[in-house]
Structures are given as structure tokens and as C-alpha cells.
Amino acid sequence: MDLLDGASVTISNDLDMISVRDLSVRCFIGVYDSERRHRQDLHIDIDLFLDTCHAARTGDLSQSVDYAKLSQGLEFILEHAHFELLETAADAICHFILKGYNAFSPTVSIAAVTLRLRKPKALPGFAYPAITVHRSAEDKRLQTSLLESQAGLRYIYRSSTHSLAVVEVSPLACLSFCSNVDASLAVLKDLTTKETALSSVFIEQFHIDGQTSFGKSRLEVKNHNPEQVSWLVLSRFSSPAECGGVDCDFDLVFH
Numbered sequence: 001m002d003l004l005d006g007a008s009v010t011i012s013n014d015l016d017m018i019s020v021r022d023l024s025v026r027c028f029i030g031v032y033d034s035e036r037r038h039r040q041d042l043h044i045d046i047d048l049f050l051d052t053c054h055a056a057r058t059g060d061l062s063q064s065v066d067y068a069k070l071s072q073g074l075e076f077i078l079e080h081a082h083f084e085l086l087e088t089a090a091d092a093i094c095h096f097i098l099k100g101y102n103a104f105s106p107t108v109s110i111a112a113v114t115l116r117l118r119k120p121k122a123l124p125g126f127a128y129p130a131i132t133v134h135r136s137a138e139d140k141r142l143q144t145s146l147l148e149s150q151a152g153l154r155y156i157y158r159s160s161t162h163s164l165a166v167v168e169v170s171p172l173a174c175l176s177f178c179s180n181v182d183a184s185l186a187v188l189k190d191l192t193t194k195e196t197a198l199s200s201v202f203i204e205q206f207h208i209d210g211q212t213s214f215g216k217s218r219l220e221v222k223n224h225n226p227e228q229v230s231w232l233v234l235s236r237f238s239s240p241a242e243c244g245g246v247d248c249d250f251d252l253v254f255h
Helices: 033-037 053-058 067-081 086-103
Strands: 016-027 040-050 112-118 130-136 153-158 162-169 173-179 183-188 198-202 205-208 211-214 217-222 229-237 246-252
Touching: 016 067, 040 067, 040 086, 067 086, 067 183, 067 229, 086 112, 086 130, 086 153, 086 162, 086 229, 162 173, 173 183, 173 229, 183 217
Parallel strands: none
Antiparallel strands: 016 040, 040 112, 112 130, 153 162, 162 229, 173 217, 173 246, 183 198, 183 229, 205 211
16 A cells, blocks of 8 residues: 555555644754754654544544544644654654554554654755654554553653653542653643643752752642543653653542
8 A cells, every 4th residue: 555655565455544644743853952942843644544434334533533632642742742853753653643542532443553754944955854654553663561550650652761651530630740850741631622731840950068959840730520531641851861750649639
């Protein structure tokens, strides 16, 4: 099957393809100083492979891919992760689509994804760098055995600089997200375009006896909904050697 303007991979004939083209996100991405100081456009093309027959016959969007939810998740990741490499961004996005999206649409099973990322302004003239990757849900390159659950968090991606997790939040619960390393935290409370809430915090620095040490970063977020919801939690570590993950404390709040 020809995908993304000519890339060819083998896909089961039982699967359909849903595509999103030219999704543009302004984000920090790159290794050069100018790229770390200024946001630039990143263009995204995606092919998703799944069975759409049930959605077609019932007219039920929950049985297929919700473009708004998918786009919101991708924008959240790219805007807050500050990736240096296109390779890292592509890897994290594929993990989100194949390992995390079903937390927000549990009746949808995405079997594979082909993804292209382009930086249209990174080079002079009309040239641009891009990366195209293909991953299936059974791909051995996807992290599975290395990911663990921690205090209600289900990790869907971890690298030396980032982690991405899904947490199921009880009705009216207040959660405290903590990190023991120099990191920033961001929480996406609602994977829709209606009530998206973003929160981020940077770890505090303390100076003791002339030495700089880092305390624990902490972010408290409350679920105001009367039903259980899923949140997406992104951690970005300032030093690769300090990658340590996020702790989560659950506090129930009653009215």
C-alpha cells in the first residue's frame, strides 16, 4: 500500500486508512540555540490503520478516530515536550497513538500508524528536513516491558529526556503530581477541544551552604467532573542523567 505520497508498507487488507494531513503545531524543536529560543512550525501527516466498518454502520464516532481528540493530544505533546530531535518526537507520538489513545477512546483499536514530521523553515530556500516512520501495535520497537505503572499512572512512553503517562482520575478527586528530579510537568485534563486545561510547573531551586539543590516539583490538579476521566501527563527532564519519573498522590475531595 502506498502511504504518505509514496512510502510503501505492507498492511492487512482487513484494515482501512484514516488520514490527517498538514496539521501544523508551533513548538520548540531542534538542537540549535535559535531553535531552543523560538518556536517554529512543525507539520504532521498521519495515516491510521483500523477497521471502520462498525463506525460506518452505526454512525457512532466513538467506534472510530476522533480527529479533534487526536489533534489535541499531539499538540499538547509537541508544545510542552520541547524535543530536540525529530526522531524523538516521532517515537513519542507513535507511542501515544498506539499505546495511549485507547485510554480516551477505549472502543477504538488502532493497528498501525505511518507518521511524517516536517520542519518547513529549518533550512534555507525550499528545502526542509523530514522523518517518516511506520509502527504497528505489535512492533517490537514499541516500549512494552520497560514501561511500568506507578501510583495509578500508566506509562506509555519513556526516554532519557521525557515520559508520557495516562492516569485514570476518580470523580471529584484531587491529584498531586510530583517529580524528584529537575523537571517540568504538564497535564492535559480533557482530550477534546471544549474543556482543555493545561498546567505546568518547574522544580524549585534551593541554595544551602552555597550549593544549589533541587526540591520536589509538585502540581495539584482537580477533577471537577462527576465521572471518572483520563488525563495525559507529560514530564520533561532537564538532564538526561536525572530521568526518574513522576509520582502521583491521590486525594479524594468530597462536597
